[in-house]
Every structure is written in C-alpha cells, then in structure tokens.
C-alpha cells in the first residue's frame with residue numbers, strides 16, 4: 001500500500017468521526033420513528049424547494065397517485081443516485097436521507113466535507129420510492145408487487161420510474177437503501193449485522209467488472225468508517241445473483257451499485273442509532289467517490305467483511321428442564337417477538353413465537369437467560385374471571401404471574417380490542433381454549449421454577465420477567 005493510500009484511509013475515518021459526532025445537529029426532527037408516511041415527508045421536500053441549493057421535481061407517481069420526488073444537489077462531474085424505501089416497511093435510510101439533505105443545507109465547520117460532495121458530485125435523491133407501501137407499512141406496493149422483483153417486467157409505475165431515472169441520468173454510482181431482518185449476525189459471531197452491504201452480482205458467475213469493482217472498494221471504505229462505531233457489527237448480504245432485482249440489474253446496466261441494509265441493534269427498536277450510522281456511512285461513501293479515494297481500498301478489504309448469517313433470536317433461554325409425556329429433556333429455546341402493526345399502522349405491538357428448540361449452542365440472543373437448574377412449565381389460565389378489562393391492574397398481573405398464571409379470563413371484552421401494549425397478562429374471553437404447551441411456532445408463555453415449585457421467571461408473550469425484580473419496561477401480554 002502506498003503512502004497516499006494510507007493517508008486516504010485515515011482521512012475517511014476522520015470524516016466519519018466528524019459527521020457521526022455532528023449528526024444530531026442535522027437530524028430531521030419531524031421523523032422520530034419508523035412508521036412515518038408520505039404526508040410526513042412532503043412538507044420536508046416542499047421546504048427544500050425554497051432553497052437554491054436544491055432542484056426539486058415530481059419525477060412520477062405511485063399506483064395510488066402519490067408523488068415520488070427527485071431532489072438534485074451539487075454540480076460535480078460524477079453523478080450519484082440514491083433511492084430509499086422501495087420496500088414500504090424499510091424506512092431507516094429515508095430518515096437518514098432527510099438528515100443528509102439537512103446536512104447539505106447548512107454551513108458550519110464541516111464545510112470542507114460538504115464542499116467535496118457538492119463540488120465533485122451531482123446528487124440525485126429519490127426518498128420513499130414506494131409511498132403506498134409506506135402508507136400500510138408493507139414491503140410490497142399497492143399492486144401487491146415486490147418492486148425488487150420487477151426490474152425486468154416493469155409492471156409497477158414505481159419500477160418504471162426507477163428504471164427511467166437510471167437510464168436518463170446514467171449515474172456512475174447508485175445507493176440502494178433498504179432494511180433487513182434484525183435476526184442476522186455478522187458472520188458466525190454473536191453480534192448483530194447492524195449494517196450490511198453488498199455490491200450486487202450482475203450474473204450468476206458473480207464476475208467482477210470495473211463497475212462492480214468500484215462499488216466493492218467503496219463499500220470497503222464505508223465499512224472501515226463504521227467499524228469505529230460498531231466494531232464487528234457490519235456484514236455482507238449474500239451475493240447470489242437475482243435476475244429480477246434492481247440492484248443486480250442497475251449494476252449490469254453500468255451504474256456501480258452499493259446496497260446498504262439497516263439491520264438490528266440491541267436497545268434501538270426505532271433504529272435511531274442505525275439511522276445515524278446510515279447517515280455517516282452514506283456521507284463517507286459519497287466522500288470516497290468525490291475524491292475517488294475508494295481506489296485506496298482493495299477487493300480483499302471487501303471480501304474480508306463477514307457474510308450475514310441468520311443466527312440471532314430476540315431471546316434464547318438455555319438449559320431449561322422440560323417434562324413431557326414422562327420424559328424430561330434439557331432444552332434451549334429460541335423466541336422471537338414479531339412486530340404486529342397497530343390498526344392505524346402508526347404503531348406496533350409484539351407477538352411472540354417459539355422459533356427453535358433443542359441444542360442452540362451455535363445461536364445467540366439479543367437477550368439470553370440461563371435457566372440451568374430450572375424447570376419450564378406452561379403458563380396456566382386463571383379461571384376466576386374478571387368482569388372488565390380495567391380490573392386487570394399491573395399489581396394483579398404480577399401477583400398472578402408469581403402463581404404461575406399467564407392468562408386471565410375477562411367476562412366482558414370490549415367490542416373493539418384495544419392495543420395490547422400495556423397488558424400485564426394475556427387476556428381471553430370465557431369460551432376460548434388456551435394451551436400454553438411449549439410448541440414450535442406457538443406463542444411463548446411459561447414459567448421457569450425451581451425444584452420446590454417457586455416461580456423464578458415468568459415468560460409472557462416472549463418477554464422475561466425476573467419475579468424477584470421489577471417488571472421490565474417492554475413487557476406486555478396479548479388479547480385472544
């Protein structure tokens with residue numbers, strides 16, 4: 001490696017540190033959680049229209065007629081197009097894009113970085129490519145089509161638009177911005193793949209031409225920046241060729257494609273730190289492109305990034321004893337808490353499922369519980385029914401959990417079932433049959449007790465309650 005390569009590698013890390021540290025100044029305050037919609041970003045885009053730095057236009061419309069915008073900034077020779085949220089329920093990078101637009105709009109001590117981008121690049125942003133999907137918080141568009149399998153057939157207006165923008169602008173680089181499952185680890189480690197990258201393959205043989213090569217080197221540089229903030233939590237998406245996907249095709253059409261996937265991180269359910277990491281790594285990528293400093297990174301640096309493995313669960317309980325049919329087994333239990341959309345799509349609650357049983361020594365949990373010496377018994381149903389829901393207080397919930405109950409019957413359930421996110425216990429009506437037997441793909445409601453039958457932990461809807469301690473903040477039952 002030459003001395004100048006060393007200098008470039010140092011420089012980009014410093015750029016990363018500076019923008020990471022300053023992110024809160026540019027953070028778009030109108031977007032605070034993942035379930036925002038088209039109506040929430042339109043005013044932000046309209047505000048940009050007043051700023052001569054930006055050229056804003058309506059580039060096209062979604063199936064349901066929502067405007068999709070193209071925002072242009074900068075006047076440099078290298079064109080870069082960035083599009084986000086082609087999957088409606090993958091909004092993290094859209095938040096980061098608005099932070100980035102704020103970053104470009106101001107003047108402060110980061111001007112040298114800002115100037116590099118605006119003078120050497122022409123940036124084209126397409127935030128929220130799938131506004132109809134965002135409205136319902138679904139992956140697919142209003143036709144039920146996954147845009148990322150529509151790059152060839154082009155049956156969705158959103159897909160036609162993306163293809164047309166690519167062909168009209170012919171950008172040198174493209175940033176394809178997505179979210180991925182939070183259950184990926186970075187390789188065979190216990191660490192989540194908080195950010196994953198990919199320079200998609202344009203053929204089945206996964207050949208590397210100069211277009212893909214450039215993307216790989218840029219990713220290697222973006223990775224080096226992220227390692228400063230989330231060491232070991234960056235991975236690579238599988239590079240199997242998907243002939244119908246946009247990333248693969250745009251790479252084939254001659255634009256160097258950088259896929260950025262926002263995964264999970266412990267303690268960041270709304271992905272606000274991951275948003276900051278996105279902001280940082282995208283600016284770093286743009287800076288590397290502006291200065292052509294991606295050349296300082298080797299393909300080996302890219303190959304060295306570990307691949308995504310699906311090895312994570314929300315909760316892994318280890319070494320629990322479980323008796324069934326007269327046989328006692330030693331079990332590890334992998335539990336996930338799936339997000340269920342609240343009726344208006346503006347919030348969500350959790351619904352748990354047991355997703356693995358047996359020897360889970362190769363898997364990891366965001367949360368782990370050592371149940372050595374404890375017996376797992378199914379949660380019981382408390383049959384002395386309450387009259388109404390509001391009689392179920394947190395104190396009563398805790399008392400019943402200590403007695404081994406995870407579900408209570410309520411005589412008069414409301415006609416419209418409320419959001420369950422504050423329920424201290426599962427609630428059901430008078431007639432239903434409830435079975436909390438430990439079963440794959442079924443909800444996780446059980447008690448871990450010691451040999452004398454004392455309940456030590458309650459597992460309610462996949463949440464762990466250490467019954468000697470306080471009720472955890474995130475903890476709720478379900479209505480059945």
Ligand SMILES: [Zn+2]
Pocket residue numbers: 086087090178179
């Ligand atoms: Zn996606």
